Amino acid sequence: MKKEKDTTISVKENRAVEIWRQYRRNKGAMVGLAILILLILVAIFADVIWDYNTDIIDMRIGNRLAPPSWEHPFGTDNYGRDMFARIGYGTRYSLLIGFASVLIGTLIGVPIGAISGYVGGKVDNVIMRIVDTFTIIPSLLMTIILVSVLGTNLFNLMIALSISTIPVMTRITRASVMVARNNDYIESARAIGAPTATILLKHVLPNCFSPILVQATLRVGSSIISAAGLSYIGLGVPLPTPEWGALLSASKSFIIKAQHMCLFPGLAIMITVMVINLVGDGLRGALDPKLKR
Amino acid sequence: MLKYIMKRILAIIPVVIAVSFIVFFIMDFVPTDAAVTALGDGATEEELEYYRDTHGLNDPLPVRYVRYMAGIFHGDLGTSYANQMPVWDLFFDKFPNTLRLALASVVVTVLLSLPLGILAAVKENTWVDTVCSTISFVGLAMPNFWLGLLLIMLFAVNLHWLPSTGAEGFKSLILPAITCGTGNMAALTRITRSSMLDVLRQDYLRTARSKGQSERNIIFGHAFRNAQIPVVTQIGIQMSTLIGGAVLTERVFAWPGVGAFMVDSIQKSDFEVVTGFVIMLAIFVSLVLLLVDVLYALLDPRIKAQYSKN
Numbered sequence: 001m002k003k004e005k006d007t008t009i010s011v012k013e014n015r016a017v018e019i020w021r022q023y024r025r026n027k028g029a030m031v032g033l034a035i036l037i038l039l040i041l042v043a044i045f046a047d048v049i050w051d052y053n054t055d056i057i058d059m060r061i062g063n064r065l066a067p068p069s070w071e072h073p074f075g076t077d078n079y080g081r082d083m084f085a086r087i088g089y090g091t092r093y094s095l096l097i098g099f100a101s102v103l104i105g106t107l108i109g110v111p112i113g114a115i116s117g118y119v120g121g122k123v124d125n126v127i128m129r130i131v132d133t134f135t136i137i138p139s140l141l142m143t144i145i146l147v148s149v150l151g152t153n154l155f156n157l158m159i160a161l162s163i164s165t166i167p168v169m170t171r172i173t174r175a176s177v178m179v180a181r182n183n184d185y186i187e188s189a190r191a192i193g194a195p196t197a198t199i200l201l202k203h204v205l206p207n208c209f210s211p212i213l214v215q216a217t218l219r220v221g222s223s224i225i226s227a228a229g230l231s232y233i234g235l236g237v238p239l240p241t242p243e244w245g246a247l248l249s250a251s252k253s254f255i256i257k258a259q260h261m262c263l264f265p266g267l268a269i270m271i272t273v274m275v276i277n278l279v280g281d282g283l284r285g286a287l288d289p290k291l292k293r
Numbered sequence: 294m295l296k297y298i299m300k301r302i303l304a305i306i307p308v309v310i311a312v313s314f315i316v317f318f319i320m321d322f323v324p325t326d327a328a329v330t331a332l333g334d335g336a337t338e339e340e341l342e343y344y345r346d347t348h349g350l351n352d353p354l355p356v357r358y359v360r361y362m363a364g365i366f367h368g369d370l371g372t373s374y375a376n377q378m379p380v381w382d383l384f385f386d387k388f389p390n391t392l393r394l395a396l397a398s399v400v401v402t403v404l405l406s407l408p409l410g411i412l413a414a415v416k417e418n419t420w421v422d423t424v425c426s427t428i429s430f431v432g433l434a435m436p437n438f439w440l441g442l443l444l445i446m447l448f449a450v451n452l453h454w455l456p457s458t459g460a461e462g463f464k465s466l467i468l469p470a471i472t473c474g475t476g477n478m479a480a481l482t483r484i485t486r487s488s489m490l491d492v493l494r495q496d497y498l499r500t501a502r503s504k505g506q507s508e509r510n511i512i513f514g515h516a517f518r519n520a521q522i523p524v525v526t527q528i529g530i531q532m533s534t535l536i537g538g539a540v541l542t543e544r545v546f547a548w549p550g551v552g553a554f555m556v557d558s559i560q561k562s563d564f565e566v567v568t569g570f571v572i573m574l575a576i577f578v579s580l581v582l583l584l585v586d587v588l589y590a591l592l593d594p595r596i597k598a599q600y601s602k603n
Contacts, residue, residue: 130311137316232438248439
């Protein structure tokens with residue numbers, strides 16, 4: 001009995017090792033992963049690296065709008081605060097919003113999509129028409145409306161972004177479940193009388209894992225961009241919180257005098273989204289060996 | 294074909310009803326008082342109550358919803374609380390600007406993406422392919438509104454070549470169109486490349502080559518014609534999102550379009566405008582998606598035959 005258990009574990013381990021071996025071959029994805037881990041560490045230890053009150057929000061008017069220098073690699077803002085510290089600290093907001101909103105959206109969207117794809121028929125029809133309706137409203141507008149209704153703060157921004165993630169995750173799960181449910185082993189599970197919930201959780205969903213994971217990873221990047229956009233128009237995280245979109249929003253008034261204020265927050269967003277997309281592409285390649293690029 | 298189009302236009306009605314229901318329902322949660330928005334903070338409680346009564350704001354949600362829906366079919370979307378103008382007129386005052394920006398952006402996207410995508414596919418796995426893919430990869434990660442700010446910095450502030458804001462004349466359209474257009478470039482380049490790659494591996498292209506046809510004819514006459522469907526789909530999706538989703542670009546360039554006006558209205562708690570605008574946008578997005586389906590039929594006779602059969 002014990003021996004059998006060991007075999008299953010080693011099969012699972014082999015699968016993980018195989019995925020990692022495939023993933024490692026993609027140099028871009030490895031660079032992306034390394035930078036992403038670094039960013040996550042900065043986000044977690046932001047409070048250790050910088051002191052929020054003195055480094056991040058304390059004003060030094062005498063030193064305002066200073067261009068990049070050795071002391072301030074990214075220059076200072078209109079209140080004389082070090083842009084490098086503010087952008088560094090802002091990592092935690094963008095990453096938190098990006099990952100949390102996608103996680104919430106996935107946790108809601110996947111079960112809906114799974115039921116829609118597995119049960120089919122009228123249930124599927126009703127769910128998909130609701131999803132279509134949400135797709136017809138441009139997602140950024142939907143997010144803006146939801147944030148303005150819920151009130152502007154970090155938590156509501158995450159909720160609003162996760163709601164626009166739900167239709168995407170529902171669709172992708174539904175599509176892969178519809179493929180997976182026609183497999184013979186699902187048929188046999190049904191034949192021996194396994195309950196629908198068990199079939200879905202144990203047999204169908206594990207086989208739909210790859211496309212869901214890849215889509216979710218790529219979605220994190222677009223959520224980070226949307227969040228920054230909302231903060232830019234004043235509907236996201238409010239100043240003085242050093243969220244990247246809010247930093248860009250503040251930079252617009254100084255676009256003639258201090259162009260570094262606009263340059264670096266945008267670069268931070270772009271690099272972060274780029275490394276997440278690199279990891280997503282790498283995962284796609286590693287999980288689906290049929291796709292070379 | 295005509296029957297198919299009519300059927301699709303009728304199918305927009307339930308979509309509009311569903312969208313309006315969702316928006317109406319969400320807006321009902323807003324804790325602001327429309328009467329205060331309309332009359333200002335100085336109004337007395339009697340004045341506010343009179344306004345609520347005469348404008349039917351005290352009626353229950355279902356009553357207001359049915360009355361609102363009845364209005365839509367007469368071209369009545371209510372009146373803006375903030376400036377007392379009909380929402381219908383406000384929408385059609387802003388919409389031409391949004392449409393102009395959307396069309397110009399699509400032109401920019403197509404002019405950049407199709408050559409890049411085709412080139413990347415034809416020169417697959419060479420340095421040309423790598424350069425094209427890198428451009429689209431960077432474009433995908435770049436926040437649109439930031440690109441807009443960078444363009445303002447370069448062309449308006451530093452070089453003084455183009456205006457940074459407003460919507461007067463062709464010159465002011467250039468920067469917003471480039472901003473929106475390059476934002477969509479990445480996706481369209483990728484799709485053009487992959488659908489061209491699919492087609493380039495087909496047997497009939499080998500046949501065309503062995504017949505001695507020129508490479509140019511093979512790529513544009515045979516391959517691209519067959520790779521068009523996914524490309525057109527993507528352009529349609531981009532057009533539909535531009536109609537309602539160019540909010541940020543409109544804000545960056547102070548472009549007087551639908552999106553920027555909606556954000557202003559949200560900030561002024563003018564929710565009559567928000568509701569009406571979302572419904573109108575949903576109608577136009579549905580129409581664009583229908584247009585894409587009709588285009589399929591024009592591009593591919595097989596699809597046209599299918600439409601006529603239904």
